[in-house]
Amino acid sequence: MTFNPRKAFTKPLAIAGIGNTEVGRLPQFSTLELQAKAARLALDDAGLAPGDVDAWLCQTPFTRPTFFNAESLAEYMGVDPSVATTVAGGTVAGTLLTQAVSLVESGLSEVAICVFGESANTASRGVTGLPASFSALGDEYESPYGGIPAPIHYALLAQRYLHDYNAPKESFAAVGISERKHAAMTPGAFRQDALTWESYPETRMVAEPLRVPDCSVITDGGAAFIVTSLERAKSLRQPPIRVLGVGSKSTHWMVAQAPRLQNFGVKDSAAQALGMAGVTIQDIDVAELYDCFSIALLLQLEGLGLCGEGEAGQFAIDGNLELGKARCPVNTDGGLLAYAHLAGMRRVIEACLQLRGEAGDRQVANAKLAVTTSIAGWISNHHTMVLAKD
Amino acid sequence: MTDNVFAPPETEATAPFWEAARTGRFVLPRCRSCSEFFHYPRLFCPFCGASDPDWQEVSGKAQVYSYTIVPLRMRPVPDEWPVPYVVALVELDEGPVLMSNVVGCAPEDVHIGMPLQVTFGDADVPVFRPA
Ligand SMILES: [Zn+2]
Numbered sequence: 001m002t003f004n005p006r007k008a009f010t011k012p013l014a015i016a017g018i019g020n021t022e023v024g025r026l027p028q029f030s031t032l033e034l035q036a037k038a039a040r041l042a043l044d045d046a047g048l049a050p051g052d053v054d055a056w057l058c059q060t061p062f063t064r065p066t067f068f069n070a071e072s073l074a075e076y077m078g079v080d081p082s083v084a085t086t087v088a089g090g091t092v093a094g095t096l097l098t099q100a101v102s103l104v105e106s107g108l109s110e111v112a113i114c115v116f117g118e119s120a121n122t123a124s125r126g127v128t129g130l131p132a133s134f135s136a137l138g139d140e141y142e143s144p145y146g147g148i149p150a151p152i153h154y155a156l157l158a159q160r161y162l163h164d165y166n167a168p169k170e171s172f173a174a175v176g177i178s179e180r181k182h183a184a185m186t187p188g189a190f191r192q193d194a195l196t197w198e199s200y201p202e203t204r205m206v207a208e209p210l211r212v213p214d215c216s217v218i219t220d221g222g223a224a225f226i227v228t229s230l231e232r233a234k235s236l237r238q239p240p241i242r243v244l245g246v247g248s249k250s251t252h253w254m255v256a257q258a259p260r261l262q263n264f265g266v267k268d269s270a271a272q273a274l275g276m277a278g279v280t281i282q283d284i285d286v287a288e289l290y291d292c293f294s295i296a297l298l299l300q301l302e303g304l305g306l307c308g309e310g311e312a313g314q315f316a317i318d319g320n321l322e323l324g325k326a327r328c329p330v331n332t333d334g335g336l337l338a339y340a341h342l343a344g345m346r347r348v349i350e351a352c353l354q355l356r357g358e359a360g361d362r363q364v365a366n367a368k369l370a371v372t373t374s375i376a377g378w379i380s381n382h383h384t385m386v387l388a389k390d
Numbered sequence: 391m392t393d394n395v396f397a398p399p400e401t402e403a404t405a406p407f408w409e410a411a412r413t414g415r416f417v418l419p420r421c422r423s424c425s426e427f428f429h430y431p432r433l434f435c436p437f438c439g440a441s442d443p444d445w446q447e448v449s450g451k452a453q454v455y456s457y458t459i460v461p462l463r464m465r466p467v468p469d470e471w472p473v474p475y476v477v478a479l480v481e482l483d484e485g486p487v488l489m490s491n492v493v494g495c496a497p498e499d500v501h502i503g504m505p506l507q508v509t510f511g512d513a514d515v516p517v518f519r520p521a
Binding site: 124140141142143144145146147148149151152155156157158159160163204205206207208209210254255256257 | 398399429430455456457458459460461462463464465466467471475477478479487488489490491502513514515517
């Protein structure tokens, strides 16, 4: 395994605008319309017009793969940018943010917008999981075993986690219970009903040991954020949020090819991002992590160094994710398990809200430094981003 | 488990694996340079990059690296799929780890470290039963 340290950005960069749509079941909007709505929200937040953005970066929705998504969105918005790029696959927020900061740092772009819109709820019929596989590799080695659905992949990691560390069975429930509390404090969150130690064991098993509350909610919605130089951001409407570091690591695609639990890419992607930012995990005030499944959150707590190896379950049970209890609260809006599945986009937005001091009842006092992550696959590809109040 | 679930893309690099499986034989590519077995079949050895791997029959001995009991059908698993079923990551004695099903025992009897033996039965793919 190779680790490539990264140097600090050569010029200060910032997120100047954020926005996400309502979430839930929104069949009245197409994926493109959800993207357009989100883009408009982020532009209005920054005080920019669509024509001020010279780079439009989009992800092609899983639920309606559209390969010319960025060109379509630019046309829909009535603009003619220099850059219109569509990326496919996961770890959306990390990938788009990395592209945006690269374009702005290099001077190829002045203002870049990253846009996501997905109709996963409308498209889904089953209990959970995406409607089909979009893998370039591996269907023939998984499909004959009924092994394609994402919860199965994470259940395989979860079962091994319990075994390797003799971790408490309540490890997974603790994540959902904590996040549901945060969602109840967050306007617009999809699941605001309580999850309790009593109600969790009554929920439906999806793939042992993971139950429905261990799996992300499935929502329609759109989200966007705008990246520019700190200098330009200072002339705009909102307090700039600095992007101090981005790190990433792709270790595998198929779950059978994954490294041992201890060697997922989280460690390296975090080391890159934190190293770039010149900070340590102990300096972080709030963590907005990609929790597509409860086990994904636990493995990242350990990979990031927020707790020791094998300790994440007990760490969560002891209240170390929770607002009002934790030194560094985790997923203050309820995360993917309760707020919405807007890929990692909402994680970035929530981090910005916390750093701006605009998180209302769930505000982390004096939040100056945040870490956020996104994932593709089964922690196959992992991004870490370090954001800071200017 | 059923005919219409999938049709593996058989290429020069992968066909020997599927052809053997159809006759109940479990073969894997083995690097002629570094001697490692690997799954899935590739044009090059993933460890050292050497081309043109050899094909060898493997013991079929394995153990459960991890598993999950799946009580329901999630997309894109077909409606007629029998539940509950066990999906496992199976670690072969020869080294490679692959996804498979554990059959021939009650799902709740499966555990990590459980010794397994490959079997084919009705399927054209390797599945595993308790050894
Ligand atoms: Zn080799």
